[in-house]
Amino acid sequence: MARIIAITNQKGGVGKTTTAINLSACLAEAGQHVLLVDFDPQGNASSGLGLEREDIENTVYDLLTEEVTFEECRIAEIQKNLDILPSDMNLAGAEIEFQEIEDKEKLLRSYLEKIKDDYDFILIDCPPSLNILTINALTAADTVLVPIQCEYYALEGLGQVLKTVDLVKRKLNPGLELEGVVFTMYDARTNLSLEVVENVKSNLNRTIYKTIIPRNVRLAEAPSHGMSINQYDTRSTGAESYRMLAAEVMSRGEDL
Numbered sequence: 547m548a549r550i551i552a553i554t555n556q557k558g559g560v561g562k563t564t565t566a567i568n569l570s571a572c573l574a575e576a577g578q579h580v581l582l583v584d585f586d587p588q589g590n591a592s593s594g595l596g597l598e599r600e601d602i603e604n605t606v607y608d609l610l611t612e613e614v615t616f617e618e619c620r621i622a623e624i625q626k627n628l629d630i631l632p633s634d635m636n637l638a639g640a641e642i643e644f645q646e647i648e649d650k651e652k653l654l655r656s657y658l659e660k661i662k663d664d665y666d667f668i669l670i671d672c673p674p675s676l677n678i679l680t681i682n683a684l685t686a687a688d689t690v691l692v693p694i695q696c697e698y699y700a701l702e703g704l705g706q707v708l709k710t711v712d713l714v715k716r717k718l719n720p721g722l723e724l725e726g727v728v729f730t731m732y733d734a735r736t737n738l739s740l741e742v743v744e745n746v747k748s749n750l751n752r753t754i755y756k757t758i759i760p761r762n763v764r765l766a767e768a769p770s771h772g773m774s775i776n777q778y779d780t781r782s783t784g785a786e787s788y789r790m791l792a793a794e795v796m797s798r799g800e801d802l
């Protein structure tokens with residue numbers, strides 16, 4: 547049965563999508579059967595894996611509004627072992643459109659529960675805001691992975707995420723656990739990156755991944771070529787770091 551991991555941080559631009567794409571791809575490369583749910587109306591996880599608008603017939607929005615089945619929405623084997631539920635701008639209307647639906651927070655969960663047995667991991671790439679989509683993702687998830695960028699306001703964003711996770715745990719999903727925090731865009735040439743890591747470590751009594759994702763230009767380039775980092779530049783430090791993160795995520799499963 548899959549472990550469902552929501553990748554979230556209400557702060558924008560911290561490396562959620564980069565982590566969702568490359569962690570999914572590295573788990574798949576390691577032989578795990580993975581579903582990546584693009585749950586951000588920006589659709590960056592979909593385009594970052596090479597999907598053009600014309601390749602996408604149905605999106606996760608159509609699934610949630612019951613217009614299509616899971617099979618009709620899923621794009622199978624975008625890479626070996628990796629399937630994706632794509633997204634597009636239509637998902638931005640969810641906040642208003644789901645208003646009238648009973649149990650609107652549990653929509654995604656109801657669909658993922660049906661297919662959970664078919665995967666080892668389901669990763670959900672969340673939008674950078676606390677809206678009905680993020681609440682749906684956290685209600686569907688077993689664990690939450692929080693990427694935090696090595697910059698000054700890192701702790702601020704983290705505090706908000708942890709509050710939201712506690713709220714969803716109390717009201718909607720008692721089994722929800724923190725998978726861990728992962729530092730992104732670490733720049734070894736600056737003192738700031740090191741200070742942020744030390745600061746978060748001393749203030750956060752929670753799981754922090756040993757793997758730190760470095761700032762790496764190949765990671766920034768890969769999505770514009772529609773490739774994950776292990777396809778785009780398999781020997782880059784970016785690829786190596788996401789492989790290490792995948793190995794940690796797999797081994798952590800044994801403790802969860």
Ligand SMILES: Nc1ncnc2c1ncn2[C@@H]1O[C@H](COP(=O)(O)OP(=O)(O)OP(=O)(O)O)[C@@H](O)[C@H]1O
Nearest residue numbers: 558559560561562563564674731760761762765766
């Ligand atoms: N480790 C890295 N090294 C270099 N560039 C990176 C790295 N991680 C992410 N980036 C770049 O930083 C930008 C923001 O990353 P990303 O889109 O993954 O963040 P996000 O949190 O998903 O953003 P949003 O809040 O808009 O959804 C992108 O241009 C991405 O290519």
